[in-house]
Amino acid sequence: MSHVPQIRIPATYLRGGTSKGVFFRLQDLPAPAQQPGRARDRLLQRVIGSPDPYGKQTDGLGGATSSTSKAVIVAPASVPDHDVDYLFAQIAIDRDVVDWTGNCGNLSAAVGPFAIAQGLVPAHRVPHDGVCTVRIWQANIRKTIVAQVPMRQGQVQETGDFELDGVTFPAAEVALAFMDPAEDGDDGGALFPTGQVVDTLDVPGVGRFQATLINAGIPTVFLNAAELGWRGTELQADLNGDAIALARFETIRAHAAQRMGLIQDLSEAAQRQHTPKIAFVAPPADYTASSGQRVHARDIDLLVRALSMGQLHHAMMGTAAVAIGAAAAIPGTLVNLAAGGGTREAVRFGHPSGTLRVGAQAEQRGGQWVITQAQMSRSARVLMEGWVRVPGDSF
Structure with a gap:
């Protein structure tokens, strides 16, 4: 040998x-x-x-x-x-x-x-x-x-x-x-691949859910926490040991990927784990972050929890943060509504490890929403x- x-x-x-x-x-x-x-x-x-x-x-x-x-x-x-x-x-x-x-x-x-x-x-x-x-x-x-x-x-x-x-x-x-x-597209509506700021997903065996499907930073599926039976204050231990819940999220993600045109057949989702991301949002609430830090509802605009590669993320993916900022800037999306609605150029959201501020500038061109840029700071x-x-x- x-x-x-x-x-x-x-x-x-x-x-x-x-x-x-x-x-x-x-x-x-x-x-x-x-x-x-x-x-x-x-x-x-x-x-x-x-x-x-x-x-x-x-x-x-x-x-x-x-x-x-x-x-x-x-x-x-x-x-x-x-x-x-x-x-x-x-x-x-x-x-x-x-x-x-x-x-x-x-x-x-x-x-x-x-x-x-x-x-x-x-x-x-x-x-x-x-x-x-x-x-x-x-x-x-x-x-x-x-x-x-x-x-x-x-x-x-x-x-x-x-x-x-x-x-x-x-x-x-x-x-x-x-x-x-936003991802490139020829129809001018690539930011929202279905052309809608909110869609309804019918997922056989799982349920019927409102969803914002957006391509900004990374293709992302936003859901309402309450419709899924969650609060939006969850930490990794609350979800990552629940195989049934994770399988449910993956099934929703696969159907959303097909709806967004990212895959043709549901079976393709297993080989496309990185995109789209799936996240759920809720209005502000007090919670304790994974570090033990107390996050107060008064200090944030909304709650967001996101999954990456089939697991609840310990904080927030940077590209998903871009998607959060973009969706928050556009009236009527689930992210925008969870933050209280209206027009805004920045939000601070609560995630499992604490909080993060992200900004985005949105404008309408030819009847379609466009994000000119999104900003955040990292190290x-x-x-x-x-x-x-x-x-x-x-x-």
């Missing part, structure tokens, strides 16, 4: 927002993995430690949660007036799935700092002190993200006093603007840099 030695690949392990991922420069990947395909998928899976039937990712860098089973590939920009291309992979923990269908809003905060540190942003555009503007082409969804990265003494500033619920320690703030975050920090090692025959 032959034993193939391991190879090593330059990589950086970063936290971005409430997620962690392994970052690569495209040029550093082995030649077979520099192109989309099975070799790339297998390499990233081996780095992360998937698929792992034990669900622990012990033999890889993944953290056995959807927030920590991620990889990013950054390359010189392929689009004019941008600095870098950013490609995101959501890697299933226990199944042979690498999902390239969406973005990670949390890790978006780490792309700018990584690009600067790796010399991918022209030196004349990087201030010695101040803020560096990095224009990022998000290649999964073909959209622009503008990151404002703080600089100090010629280096990316990573430490600071910006606090983000769901992250233990404060860090430097990275402001993000997601430009024209990012390098956790480790050097090389990852994988068996040479793993891809």
Whole structure:
């Protein structure tokens, strides 16, 4: 029996927002993995430690949660007036799935700092002190993200006093603007794929539900918590041990994906776990976050709980936060109604780890709603840099 030695690949392990991922420069990947395909998928899976039937990712860098089973590939920009291309992979923990269908809003905060540190942003555009503007082409969804990265003494500033619920320690703030975050479409109604701000979903064996189906940041399905028998104050332990409830959410998600035109057959949803996201909303209420922090109804506009890769998220996915901000800005959506209705350009919502503020600007063009941009702040920090090692025959 032959034993193939391991190879090593330059990589950086970063936290971005409430997620962690392994970052690569495209040029550093082995030649077979520099192109989309099975070799790339297998390499990233081996780095992360998937698929792992034990669900622990012990033999890889993944953290056995959807927030920590991620990889990013950054390359010189392929689009004019941008600095870098950013490609995101959501890697299933226990199944042979690498999902390239969406973005990670949390890790978006780490792309700018990584690009600067790796010399991918022209030196004349990087201030010695101040803020560096990095224009990022998000290649999964073909959209622009503008990151404002703080600089100090010629280096990316990573430490600071910006606090983000769901992250233990404060860090430097990275402001993000997601430009024209709705998915592209020819009918002018891509923001709402059905053309309606509220639809009714008939899900056989589950029930009939109101839903807002929106493409902003990431395709997202918003439901009313009360219609599902939930309060909107739930923490992970309240839902993630309930196999029946999780299966119910997955069935609703599959039917919504079909309604949104993301899949043709319901069976396709199993291979498209990253999108759409599914979330439920409720009016403000007091609750205790997972950290023990008390969140008061008076301090938030609404409650939101979201699922990622079949589990209730410990905080909020960044792209789903963009969808929340976009939906809140448009009168009549379930998100907007849960926040009290009316016109608004920003909301603060309660999630399992605390609260988050997100803003969005909406306008009507030709009778259709358009989101010009959405904004939020995250933080990012390098956790480790050097090389990852994988068996040479793993891809």
